[in-house]
Amino acid sequence: MSALVGHEWALQLLLNGWRAGRVSHATLILGPPNIGKTTLARVFAQALQCTAPTPTPCGVCSSCRRVITGNHPDVRILDTPGETIRIDQVRELQQELALLPYEGRWRVAILSEFERATPEAANALLKTLEEPPSYVALLLTANHIDRLLPTIVSRCQLLWLRPLTISQVQQALISQWGVEPSLAELLAHLSGGRIGWAVSTFQDREALARREESLEQISNLLGQSRVYRLAYAAALSRNPKLLEETLMLWSSWWHDILLLKSGTQVPLCNIDQTEHLHEQAQHVTLDQARRMLEQVEFVIQCLEQNVNARLAIEVLLLSWPRLEG
Numbered sequence: 001m002s003a004l005v006g007h008e009w010a011l012q013l014l015l016n017g018w019r020a021g022r023v024s025h026a027t028l029i030l031g032p033p034n035i036g037k038t039t040l041a042r043v044f045a046q047a048l049q050c051t052a053p054t055p056t057p058c059g060v061c062s063s064c065r066r067v068i069t070g071n072h073p074d075v076r077i078l079d080t081p082g083e084t085i086r087i088d089q090v091r092e093l094q095q096e097l098a099l100l101p102y103e104g105r106w107r108v109a110i111l112s113e114f115e116r117a118t119p120e121a122a123n124a125l126l127k128t129l130e131e132p133p134s135y136v137a138l139l140l141t142a143n144h145i146d147r148l149l150p151t152i153v154s155r156c157q158l159l160w161l162r163p164l165t166i167s168q169v170q171q172a173l174i175s176q177w178g179v180e181p182s183l184a185e186l187l188a189h190l191s192g193g194r195i196g197w198a199v200s201t202f203q204d205r206e207a208l209a210r211r212e213e214s215l216e217q218i219s220n221l222l223g224q225s226r227v228y229r230l231a232y233a234a235a236l237s238r239n240p241k242l243l244e245e246t247l248m249l250w251s252s253w254w255h256d257i258l259l260l261k262s263g264t265q266v267p268l269c270n271i272d273q274t275e276h277l278h279e280q281a282q283h284v285t286l287d288q289a290r291r292m293l294e295q296v297e298f299v300i301q302c303l304e305q306n307v308n309a310r311l312a313i314e315v316l317l318l319s320w321p322r323l324e325g
């Protein structure tokens with residue numbers, strides 16, 4: 001994905017500084033996962049390297065195209081979700097940044113989700129942040145500012161991005177990705193404004209089928225014994241991708257139930273499940289819904305810190321009430 005949606009103001013802000021000669025050598029782009037932080041960094045890199053006369057990236061010149069395909073010699077992008085950023089990767093990057101740009105005026109380096117860096121790797125990068133070569137633009141992204149070294153944060157210009165609105169996601173899915181309108185509406189609501197999630201779910205043909213299965217399991221689990229729940233937890237914890245999707249679904253599900261129980265007018269997330277949600281809301285109390293949401297959120301946080309997944313899901317599922325079907 002390379003189109004910038006909803007964060008045009010941030011690109012403008014970065015470009016204005018650059019045009020005014022106030023080049024910030026290190027920018028830290030912050031915000032929730034999958035809202036377009038790395039995309040913003042890529043588009044900014046394009047804008048810096050673009051050879052067309054207009055200052056925004058044209059998207060079609062040779063420089064722009066090579067940034068998109070990852071083949072521009074002066075743009076280095078380290079974007080490997082879920083993997084640790086190691087010190088040798090930072091050192092290799094630093095060797096490159098020590099050389100003058102091959103083509104343009106700038107060398108750009110993008111390091112995605114920098115909280116993935118080991119302490120050694122983060123410390124090594126500090127040196128570059130302290131004395132960046134004049135031609136270097138370094139862009140880091142992070143989902144959690146509190147997981148970065150304070151010394152990293154203090155040496156960067158900070159840029160906070162917010163999730164997009166539901167309608168921004170919906171419009172972009174239709175106009176830029178050609179998604180059929182009713183599917184775009186559903187994906188936009190499910191995404192909670194995270195455009196990256198909406199696009200990758202659209203592109204993964206199995207994703208919505210997996211969601212259907214997980215939805216059926218929610219009602220099923222609530223009627224099941226401890227033994228069944230433990231077996232489900234064991235199976236789920238062996239599949240990290242499904243586990244992540246399921247937890248997100250559970251979170252949105254209990255959030256929707258909580259909204260229904262509290263009678264607020266905020267739009268639901270699972271808009272295709274309105275009937276099912278209303279039905280289930282009759283069987284749980286407001287307090288139960290709130291607790292279940294809190295517990296799911298807690299488990300999501302724990303798993304980000306590498307807690308044993310199976311144990312965490314077991315505890316979670318055993319805490320759910322048993323409803324008689």
Ligand SMILES: [Zn+2]
Nearest residue numbers: 050058061064
């Ligand atoms: Zn261009």
